[in-house]
Amino acid sequence: MNTERKRYDLTSADTKIIGTDYQFFYFINELLKLKKGQQLGYEVKDDVHIDLSCGKTTLIQLKHTTQKQANGETINLTELDDDLLHTINNWILAICDENDGRKSYDSQKNYVKNTTFVLATNKLIDKNPFIISMKKANGNNRNFKEFIVYLENLLKNCKGESSKECISNILSMNRVLLKEFISSIKIEVQADTIVNDIRESISNKYIRDEKINDVFSDIFFELKVSFFDKVNSGQKFIVTYEEWQPKAIAIFEKYQTTNLPIREFQKPLPSKLQEQPFIQELIEIGDIDEENIEEMAEYTGFMLEVEMNFKEWYDNGEITLQQKEKFHEIATTYWKNSHKKWHRKTISSNDIDHAIQCINEIRDKELKFDKIDFNIQLSNGEFYHLSNNRKIGWLKHWEERYKR
Incomplete structure (x- = not known):
């Protein structure tokens, strides 16, 4: 079998585009769930981030793949997968970012305390030893020590320089801080249903099935134009609940008060x-x-x-x-x-x-x-x-x- 990839396959951007679209669809779905006092960012603090009214933040890193296994299932997220190690490494760099005022241990600990780190991927994670070991280490001192040993062995055996750097950065963290950090990490497996998830979110706003795609289209267009205008003018694309609410109301009410069908009936006239x-x-x-x-x-x-x-x-x-x-x-x-x-x-x-x-x-x-x-x-x-x-x-x- 010829395993060489065609030049067109190597230069094709379709898989990159679908990854970007997935991020934006995820952003839309989170926006539909936004609550008063919250704000949502796209490609600002992370792929998507949510600032809660209580002062806490959720950072969301999205990793989407179109690759499939022989059985048709999405490929696994492996223990040395860049999607896993680079994501955790980027969060560590953010935690220790001196340019953002986090040089001291106390400032780093406060940042971790007020942040939830989410890796959302459609890759399968059930057999990932890194994630299994990390989950066990959460809240358990003995298992945390075993997690450190696991990382040290992983570092010794891995060959890629990029992977080594990521694992080394994890091990270089203060142990107390690292323990709190991994307890704040959530790995979410996202099925390839994000478009249907948005449709369901729209339906939950009391929109009829036949109007859902129209609402979806209006929301997508509104946000794409807003994204272009803000970024083009040098602004960050952050949407507050208060900013989004009147736009959402205008879109939803447009289809909640749509033209009603005037139906013809057989009219039973009274006898007298x-x-x-x-x-x-x-x-x-x-x-x-x-x-x-x-x-x-x-x-x-x-x-x-x-x-x-x-x-x-x-x-x-x-x-x-x-x-x-x-x-x-x-x-x-x-x-x-x-x-x-x-x-x-x-x-x-x-x-x-x-x-x-x-x-x-x-x-x-x-x-x-x-x-x-x-x-x-x-x-x-x-x-x-x-x-x-x-x-x-x-x-x-x-x-x-x-x-x-």
Whole structure:
């Protein structure tokens, strides 16, 4: 078998790109979980870091691979893996960074005390002797001594200069400090599900499944542009909860209040159309003839279409009761203004002419629910619904005649 790699394989950047994308997706998912008083950084203190409101910090180093074993599983994280040793070494260099004010032992110990170090990787770690030994050493003096012996033997047997340097730096740490440091290290195995994890985080914000990808796209675009603008102007890409919240609200509300589907229903008309309260008043003011069953059925159909759509939206969780009631209130206000306008000079309690003028004006009114423009039939149906439920009327003293 020819094991030589093609030139294109050697120069291909796709695996590097996917590693960078993974980091950014991880950043997005953490941002969706950010809480008040916290801030999140990308490629600042580490690949990703979280500053908590209590003053503690979580540093997250992300190591992603596309390499697979013969059985199809992701490759193992070995004890001399650069992803492991270099990550720990970089943290040690940060702990002892004199340029960041950590020259003294006390300052280094305080830094470790207030920092959690996370290595998140999709490589398998179950059989890694370094991690097994390090975990055992956490909080146990005898096992800690065994961990030191393990590191010393590892140093003797490893051949790579880079690995030797990393292990030597670990062993050169003050033992008390090293013990506290390894107790602050967490190794997380990340399945290759980061995109679905983000989708789940979005779904948890009460976004419908069919809108999740739209929200995802808006968030990704917002953050990519923000990242470019900040870095291009020489700033660090750090996002505070207070900075992110209004942007997140704008994105989520855009899809939480999206256009509702107006559905067509088979409308079960009542057997006695004339006995409906809204029809009775229309007959009384002479708007329709008491024998005109066809017109009564048409108006009843408009009303039922509104009622059945609202019931469907509410039952499906597409709207809230408060939204529905607010819409009825707004429609009632339109009626109230028209009723007052046309009955301002009404003397007779049975002023049919003014009642007709009132309903004619109301019938020309096209309503809007959230972002939906109601057509004229739905708008008429809303006013018939209110009339049928004795919320509005056309005569000046309609309440005395029709309201229970």
